[in-house]
Amino acid sequence: MNSADLRQSFLDFFHEKQHSIVPSASLLPTSPNLLFTNAGMNPFVPIFLGEQTPNASRLPGAKPALDTRAADTQKCIRAGGKHNDLEDVGFDTYHHTLFEMLGNWSFGDYFKKEAISWAWELLTERWGLPKERLYASVYKPGNGDPAEFDQEAYDYWKAIFINAGLDPETHIIYGNKKDNFWMMGDTGPCGPCSEIHIDLTPNGDTQGKLVNTGSPWCIEIWNLVFIQFNANEDGTFKPLTAKHVDTGMGFERVCGIMATSRGFKDFSQTPSNYNSDLFTDLFDFIGKLSGRSYARTLPENPAKLSEQEQSDVVFRILADHIRTLSFSIADGILPGNNGRNYVLRRILRRAVMWGKRIQLPTGFFAQLVDPLIAKMGPVFPELIQQRSLIQKVIANEESAFDKTLDKGLEILDKLIMNGSEISGSSAFTLYDTYGFPLDLTQLIARERGLNVDVEGFNAEMQKQQLRSQAAQKKSVIIAKDATKSEDVPRTEFNGFDISTTEVHTVQVIGVISSSNDDGHVYLLFDSTLFYAEMGGQVGDTGKIVFNEICIKILDTTKDADGRFLHSVAASDRHTAETIVGQTVSLFVDTERRATISRHHTATHILHWALREVLGKHVKQAGSYVGPDRLRFDFSHFEGMTVAQLSEVEKRVNEKILLNEPVRWFEVPYSAKPDDVVAFFGDKYGDEVRIVQIGGDVNLHSENKTPTVKTWRAHLVTRTPGFSSELCGGTHVQATGEIGLFKIVSESAVAAGTRRIEAVCGSVAYTLATRRFQQIYDLSQKLKCSTDELDSRLDALLEKQTALEKELRSIQQKNTTATANDLAANAIEKNGVKWVVAKTEAENPNDLRGMAVHIGKGISGANVVVLGAEFNDKVSILALCNEAALAAGLNAGTIVRDLTGKLGGKGGGKPDLAMGGAPNNGKLAEILQELIK
Numbered sequence: 015m016n017s018a019d020l021r022q023s024f025l026d027f028f029h030e031k032q033h034s035i036v037p038s039a040s041l042l043p044t045s046p047n048l049l050f051t052n053a054g055m056n057p058f059v060p061i062f063l064g065e066q067t068p069n070a071s072r073l074p075g076a077k078p079a080l081d082t083r084a085a086d087t088q089k090c091i092r093a094g095g096k097h098n099d100l101e102d103v104g105f106d107t108y109h110h111t112l113f114e115m116l117g118n119w120s121f122g123d124y125f126k127k128e129a130i131s132w133a134w135e136l137l138t139e140r141w142g143l144p145k146e147r148l149y150a151s152v153y154k155p156g157n158g159d160p161a162e163f164d165q166e167a168y169d170y171w172k173a174i175f176i177n178a179g180l181d182p183e184t185h186i187i188y189g190n191k192k193d194n195f196w197m198m199g200d201t202g203p204c205g206p207c208s209e210i211h212i213d214l215t216p217n218g219d220t221q222g223k224l225v226n227t228g229s230p231w232c233i234e235i236w237n238l239v240f241i242q243f244n245a246n247e248d249g250t251f252k253p254l255t256a257k258h259v260d261t262g263m264g265f266e267r268v269c270g271i272m273a274t275s276r277g278f279k280d281f282s283q284t285p286s287n288y289n290s291d292l293f294t295d296l297f298d299f300i301g302k303l304s305g306r307s308y309a310r311t312l313p314e315n316p317a318k319l320s321e322q323e324q325s326d327v328v329f330r331i332l333a334d335h336i337r338t339l340s341f342s343i344a345d346g347i348l349p350g351n352n353g354r355n356y357v358l359r360r361i362l363r364r365a366v367m368w369g370k371r372i373q374l375p376t377g378f379f380a381q382l383v384d385p386l387i388a389k390m391g392p393v394f395p396e397l398i399q400q401r402s403l404i405q406k407v408i409a410n411e412e413s414a415f416d417k418t419l420d421k422g423l424e425i426l427d428k429l430i431m432n433g434s435e436i437s438g439s440s441a442f443t444l445y446d447t448y449g450f451p452l453d454l455t456q457l458i459a460r461e462r463g464l465n466v467d468v469e470g471f472n473a474e475m476q477k478q479q480l481r482s483q484a485a486q487k488k489s490v491i492i493a494k495d496a497t498k499s500e501d502v503p504r505t506e507f508n509g510f511d512i513s514t515t516e517v518h519t520v521q522v523i524g525v526i527s528s529s530n531d532d533g534h535v536y537l538l539f540d541s542t543l544f545y546a547e548m549g550g551q552v553g554d555t556g557k558i559v560f561n562e563i564c565i566k567i568l569d570t571t572k573d574a575d576g577r578f579l580h581s582v583a584a585s586d587r588h589t590a591e592t593i594v595g596q597t598v599s600l601f602v603d604t605e606r607r608a609t610i611s612r613h614h615t616a617t618h619i620l621h622w623a624l625r626e627v628l629g630k631h632v633k634q635a636g637s638y639v640g641p642d643r644l645r646f647d648f649s650h651f652e653g654m655t656v657a658q659l660s661e662v663e664k665r666v667n668e669k670i671l672l673n674e675p676v677r678w679f680e681v682p683y684s685a686k687p688d689d690v691v692a693f694f695g696d697k698y699g700d701e702v703r704i705v706q707i708g709g710d711v712n713l714h715s716e717n718k719t720p721t722v723k724t725w726r727a728h729l730v731t732r733t734p735g736f737s738s739e740l741c742g743g744t745h746v747q748a749t750g751e752i753g754l755f756k757i758v759s760e761s762a763v764a765a766g767t768r769r770i771e772a773v774c775g776s777v778a779y780t781l782a783t784r785r786f787q788q789i790y791d792l793s794q795k796l797k798c799s800t801d802e803l804d805s806r807l808d809a810l811l812e813k814q815t816a817l818e819k820e821l822r823s824i825q826q827k828n829t830t831a832t833a834n835d836l837a838a839n840a841i842e843k844n845g846v847k848w849v850v851a852k853t854e855a856e857n858p859n860d861l862r863g864m865a866v867h868i869g870k871g872i873s874g875a876n877v878v879v880l881g882a883e884f885n886d887k888v889s890i891l892a893l894c895n896e897a898a899l900a901a902g903l904n905a906g907t908i909v910r911d912l913t914g915k916l917g918g919k920g921g922g923k924p925d926l927a928m929g930g931a932p933n934n935g936k937l938a939e940i941l942q943e944l945i946k
Contacts, residue, residue, distance in 0.1 A: 062258055090114070110287070111335065130171060151208060230284070324371060524538040542580070542600065616752050616774045617637055618705060648768055679713050691740070709735030850880075866893065890937075
């Protein structure tokens with residue numbers, strides 16, 4: 015069987031066992047603490063935690079059977095964080111950054127008996143693995159390990175091996191907590207597991223002695239996890255009411271074993287995951303590009319690779335890394351500067367660096383996309399759908415890195431020439447300025463027999479982090495009485511829906527001060543209508559009123575304890591302290607709030623429009639929402655065209671004109687609908703707030719107090735809109751309230767991140783009015799109608815170009831005449847003719863052309879020295895022909911001496927040199943001294 019047959023056989027087998035076959039989840043995990051989906055169980059965590067009812071048959075794209083049984087092939091990445099296999103890829107035969115995990119799942123349905131018997135049936139009867147080469151491990155606790163010996167699993171395995179005519183004492187291996195007990199985390203669902211290993215030695219007679227020893231000749235191919243306990247915070251383990259099965263089989267391993275052993279008939283070859291058609295098709299393509307062949311060699315010494323070993327390492331690296339990049343980009347995860355995006359950038363750059371070692375042509379990595387999609391596209395259609403995006407992103411990243419690499423290597427070569435170690439500061443400069451990861455600098459240095467000061471690099475990195483933190487203008491707020499955080503009540507926010515006709519009253523519970531010497535004073539209320547700055551949205555302003563007292567609220571922020579801090583002027587401190595404990599009326603600046611809300615809702619529509627125009631890979635990467643503008647940072651691999659910006663702006667305004675409803679409601683995070691967008695690395699609580707634009711939402715609202723119109727609304731029924739996002743900000747009730755939307759600028763923030771600034775509502779109206787007035791004023795100055803402006807400006811620019819050309823011609827003639835006069839008046843000293851003059855030039859570079867012209871007009875040995883003033887600076891150039899050089903003259907020395915006398919510096923080659931100095935009015939005098 016080839017890989018496609020093997021994968022399909024697995025899925026068909028479990029569908030026969032009433033498993034719903036579900037498609038792979040995205041590599042972008044729903045869990046905020048993961049960089050990537052890194053295990054087959056990740057998408058099913060809410061079911062294991064009891065937060066979600068099993069729904070396997072109803073998942074999008076599922077081939078339905080039972081809701082409580084599922085089987086799939088899950089794409090996974092392990093290349094960062096706790097699970098990081100990146101640096102091993104290429105140097106052995108079994109590590110990958112991307113792999114498929116075949117799995118079958120039971121959600122409170124079958125348990126150990128079925129899981130074990132079906133695993134044995136599939137492996138031995140369907141696939142024909144030799145029974146005598148298979149070993150099963152079961153859990154046996156060591157000292158301090160949880161739970162008891164897994165007698166149940168042992169008994170099932172014992173019966174299977176006896177029935178197969180094999181000795182269970184030989185074929186059942188015991189493992190402690192490290193090898194045979196699975197835990198989701200320090201607490202939560204957990205349980206024992208049984209691993210299935212295969213002996214791949216030529217004779218297959220190791221009697222299980224190689225199991226769990228790290229030998230490449232005895233490999234774990236399937237792990238059957240039996241989730242039957244809950245780990246408590248006190249270290250105890252309580253049996254679960256609902257027990258689950260979670261299995262994982264390394265697809266690449268099984269394919270490699272089958273290919274290497276020729277269908278389990280020949281065990282003479284070294285086992286390798288890379289021997290299956292999952293990789294050999296890519297190897298064939300790389301071979302055509304490089305003119306080399308893959309020979310299956312492994313490094314004897316990774317620090318000293320032979321030519322063939324290096325070639326084979328490169329083949330494995332490229333085949334693995336193109337899979338990771340292509341699958342990630344198809345799921346909307348693009349290379350970038352932070353987090354999971356930076357991991358992808360490192361992987362791509364590692365591939366490019368290794369590819370250069372076998373002289374692959376520029377742009378080679380993007381060429382691997384097509385053969386990869388030809389192999390994997392039929393199983394993962396997202397690769398086919400995103401082919402163009404994948405190729406563009408990889409090509410752009412590869413091109414950008416080539417430029418970075420050239421600059422960085424030039425600097426690195428200079429560093430290497432000047433010492434035996436690359437300092438931490440130099441390594442950091444390469445990282446911070448040229449994008450060289452530390453491991454790349456170490457790789458190049460190691461090849462040249464040099465060390466890198468890693469501790470120094472880390473110290474420089476820490477300094478940068480401290481500088482970044484210091485640059486953030488955030489005040490640290492503390493209470494006067496140093497109240498402990500656990501005793502501080504969180505402020506209840508009731509201000510999403512502000513009624514202008516109701517009087518909102520709250521109690522003042524305290525006055526606190528900033529720990530900085532900035533005089534800031536803050537009021538605390540038991541609840542508030544004032545929105546605190548967060549999520550990119552600025553804080554509210556307004557006032558509070560108590561009897562005849564009125565205090566302005568200048569800003570609203572939030573501290574780490576969840577208290578809303580209402581900033582007041584230092585001059586209001588005494589007044590504020592007198593009303594502690596009193597009930598006051600709140601008045602938010604509703605006009606300012608309305609402009610902020612317009613801009614915030616506009617960012618949601620902008621996000622939707624960008625994904626429609628540029629692609630689903632677009633993700634928010636930061637934002638600012640204020641009364642005067644919005645700023646939206648997003649992931650994209652290249653600058654937007656004028657046509658794309660125009661289309662985005664058009665789509666946003668179309669949605670505004672439709673006056674689509676804007677609704678918000680709360681749901682448990684585990685029940686978040688699939689179409690709802692969650693943002694970059696944000697961590698969410700148990701309850702999340704969804705803002706939906708368009709569609710239909712039926713809500714049930716709760717009122718916490720009779721005087722406050724609360725924002726808490728829970729979903730009853732829902733028809734999805736065009737935009738649905740998790741968001742804690744304030745919004746308009748309908749898109750028509752936004753008014754005109756206008757993009758002001760689009761620019762780069764960093765590689766892979768773009769920024770749009772835009773305005774809407776009255777701000778956009780003011781901008782449009784100003785622009786119309788500017789156009790009108792311009793047409794008046796040019797004495798034409800506004801419709802004629804284009805043609806009038808074109809005519810003026812054309813005329814200007816002609817005049818500039820004519821002026822340059824005249825200047826050239828004047829320069830030529832001046833050069834001829836200077837050449838004719840050359841002064842001879844010791845057999846060498848000298849031209850030394852202060853002249854005029856448009857810029858310092860023009861001196862070069864004039865000097866060359868003068869030199870050509872003089873026969874024999876000659877030196878030309880020219881100087882010119884450019885505002886507060888002077889430039890000096892010296893030119894020596896070959897005969898002058900033979901006479902012992904040096905242009906670099908001449909320039910260095912002259913600029914030194916003027917308080918400047920310069921130098922260069924013996925035949926041509928240039929320098930500069932401050933303009934102190936002595937240029938002519940210094941030049942004259944040269945020819946005295």
